Amino acid sequence: xxxxxxxxxxxxxxxxxxxxxxxxxxxxxxxxxxLKPEDETTKLPLQWFGSELTLDSYALVLxxxxxxxxxxxxxxxxxxxxxxxxxxxxxxxxxxxxTQFRGQRVLLALILAGIMVPPQVLIAPLxxxxxxxxxxxxxxxxxxxxxxxxxxxxxxxxxxxxxPPELEQAAFVDGAGRWRVFFTIVLPLSRPVLAAVAIxxxxxxxxxxxxxxxxxxxxxxxxxxxxxxxxVQGTFGLRYAQIMASVVLAGLPLLVxxxxxxxxxxxxxxxxxLAGQ
Amino acid sequence: xxxxxxxxxxxxxxxxxxxxxxxxxxxMVFVAPFLLIYVAFLVWPTLLGFQMSLSSVxxxxxxxxxxGFDNYVEAFGDPRMWRSLWNTVVFTVLSTIPLVFLGLVFxxxxxxxxxxxxxxxxxxxxxxLLPSAVVSILWLQMIYPPDYGLINxxxxxxxxxxxxxxxxxxxxxLTTVWWTVGFNFLLYLAALxxxxxxxxxxxxxxxxxxxxxLRSITLPxxxxxxxxxxxxxxxxxxxxxxxIYLMTGGGPQDSTRPIIEYAYDVGFTGYRTGYxxxxxxxxxxxxxxxxxxxxxxxxxxxxVAS
Numbered sequence: 001x002x003x004x005x006x007x008x009x010x011x012x013x014x015x016x017x018x019x020x021x022x023x024x025x026x027x028x029x030x031x032x033x034x035l036k037p038e039d040e041t042t043k044l045p046l047q048w049f050g051s052e053l054t055l056d057s058y059a060l061v062l063x064x065x066x067x068x069x070x071x072x073x074x075x076x077x078x079x080x081x082x083x084x085x086x087x088x089x090x091x092x093x094x095x096x097x098x099t100q101f102r103g104q105r106v107l108l109a110l111i112l113a114g115i116m117v118p119p120q121v122l123i124a125p126l127x128x129x130x131x132x133x134x135x136x137x138x139x140x141x142x143x144x145x146x147x148x149x150x151x152x153x154x155x156x157x158x159x160x161x162x163x164p165p166e167l168e169q170a171a172f173v174d175g176a177g178r179w180r181v182f183f184t185i186v187l188p189l190s191r192p193v194l195a196a197v198a199i200x201x202x203x204x205x206x207x208x209x210x211x212x213x214x215x216x217x218x219x220x221x222x223x224x225x226x227x228x229x230x231x232v233q234g235t236f237g238l239r240y241a242q243i244m245a246s247v248v249l250a251g252l253p254l255l256v257x258x259x260x261x262x263x264x265x266x267x268x269x270x271x272x273x274l275a276g277q
Numbered sequence: 278x279x280x281x282x283x284x285x286x287x288x289x290x291x292x293x294x295x296x297x298x299x300x301x302x303x304x305m306v307f308v309a310p311f312l313l314i315y316v317a318f319l320v321w322p323t324l325l326g327f328q329m330s331l332s333s334v335x336x337x338x339x340x341x342x343x344x345g346f347d348n349y350v351e352a353f354g355d356p357r358m359w360r361s362l363w364n365t366v367v368f369t370v371l372s373t374i375p376l377v378f379l380g381l382v383f384x385x386x387x388x389x390x391x392x393x394x395x396x397x398x399x400x401x402x403x404x405x406l407l408p409s410a411v412v413s414i415l416w417l418q419m420i421y422p423p424d425y426g427l428i429n430x431x432x433x434x435x436x437x438x439x440x441x442x443x444x445x446x447x448x449x450x451l452t453t454v455w456w457t458v459g460f461n462f463l464l465y466l467a468a469l470x471x472x473x474x475x476x477x478x479x480x481x482x483x484x485x486x487x488x489x490x491l492r493s494i495t496l497p498x499x500x501x502x503x504x505x506x507x508x509x510x511x512x513x514x515x516x517x518x519x520x521i522y523l524m525t526g527g528g529p530q531d532s533t534r535p536i537i538e539y540a541y542d543v544g545f546t547g548y549r550t551g552y553x554x555x556x557x558x559x560x561x562x563x564x565x566x567x568x569x570x571x572x573x574x575x576x577x578x579x580x581v582a583s
Contacts, residue, residue, distance in 0.1 A: 020400035092311035099304025125326035
């Protein structure tokens with residue numbers, strides 16, 4: 001690094017450090033508060049550290065069990081949504097990109113038009129539909145609408161169109177059917193884009209608020225964001241250390257995922273972001 | 278996969294695979310599962326929503342009468358609808374400008390730094406990964422309170438961040454910028470990395486300063502990315518709901534209530550689902566206009582590319 005040293009690098013570094021400190025401050029403040037004894041959380045003047053560091057708030061929050069249950073609900077629903085979205089979207093995209101059937105163009109146009117439909121404006125009719133189907137307060141109500149993601153199909157159609165057909169031809173000549181070709185050649189070839197789409201779907205689903213909030217009133221089916229929003233304030237009153245412990249616990253999983261999959265997430269945002277919303 | 282064994286047992290198909298028949302070979306079978314869910318949970322509710330917007334239906338499904346465009350007529354004469362629509366537009370404009378500008382500044386900064394890339398990525402992109410409930414509770418309970426909150430407590434100010442109608446919208450923008458700028462930051466970072474290095478090398482030979490390079494190479498080449506980010510951001514901001522609902526509930530004095538929250542309020546707590554659908558469709562129309570601009574943008578891009 002010394003070889004690369006220059007004054008401009010130093011100035012940039014200082015600016016970046018200041019901005020990063022400002023950007024991290026709210027998160028660090030949440031962590032600091034969660035580690036204070038409860039009666040010192042609102043002490044003035046503000047102090048970053050209390051008289052002692054304590055994990056009591058975490059023990060209390062985890063002891064009530066709610067947050068663990070919601071984290072499990074979030075994980076299960078997000079995993080199912082991600083799996084179904086990737087599988088169904090990839091199949092559909094392959095169907096559109098590599099096979100021919102009647103009505104194909106009309107159906108693809110119908111799906112592309114759906115990219116413009118913001119899920120937030122469908123809350124009333126979707127809710128009415130869920131009531132009719134008797135799915136309110138079940139995982140399926142949370143899962144199914146999120147699998148209907150036309151944008152993902154669009155991204156994958158674009159990708160499959162660029163896969164050279166020669167790769168499949170050899171297998172066809174060997175007598176392999178469409179399904180075998182799809183699962184043993186096309187999917188493995190598309191691993192990077194599928195990973196990007198999967199990670200992005202997982203993040204969006206895990207963090208989704210409005211829809212799960214509407215369809216889960218039972219604390220047993222709530223996802224983490226909904227459980228937090230609905231119950232934390234009621235249960236913990238003004239016990240800020242416990243509230244911040246909950247906030248830290250709820251925010252942690254995806255940050256860990258980020259650190260683990262940094263590269264794929266960066267690529268994923270670029271991929272999915274560039275192709276649509 | 279490329280097991281080039283002797284001639285396959287089955288009679289070698291002369292025709293190309295495309296004309297092979299049998300239901301498992303049919304393209305429609307690949308499309309069917311997605312299509313089923315798509316029609317059931319996107320197409321159908323879209324149509325149902327429009328039908329509901331022409332009715333007086335309530336949340337329980339009762340009192341369902343066809344009322345034509347009455348709900349739309351009422352919405353256009355409803356001061357609270359206009360107020361929430363206006364709030365949405367104000368929020369969109371106020372948030373888009375810093376979200377695009379700061380995204381660019383962060384990306385330029387990080388792209389040009391050679392130290393601890395992971396730290397900058399984590400700092401600037403990390404908040405984007407937090408659920409809206411986490412962000413809202415954190416800012417509501419620990420950052421914005423007038424007395425012990427982090428901002429007033431650190432700066433020695435006494436701003437009523439969420440209690441003052443003339444400040445609350447700015448507070449929503451501030452939280453949102455902090456929370457979501459990371460997405461634009463990453464898009465810009467990806468775009469910066471795809472600019473060919475030799476352009477800079479050539480400019481350096483011509484004696485261009487860092488500022489010259491930024492002005493005449495980097496910024497022009499980021500033009501398309503910027504146009505894209507602006508449209509994505511407009512559409513995203515028009516849909517704002519979570520953080521405002523959770524932090525101010527639309528107050529004080531309706532000063533932050535966005536249109537999705539208004540639709541939610543009249544539909545789910547006021548029980549007028551038909552009217553709520555009409556309000557939603559007004560927002561929908563606005564988003565379609567912006568999205569169509571986006572589609573045009575992509576079409577132009579593709580024409581240029583091909």
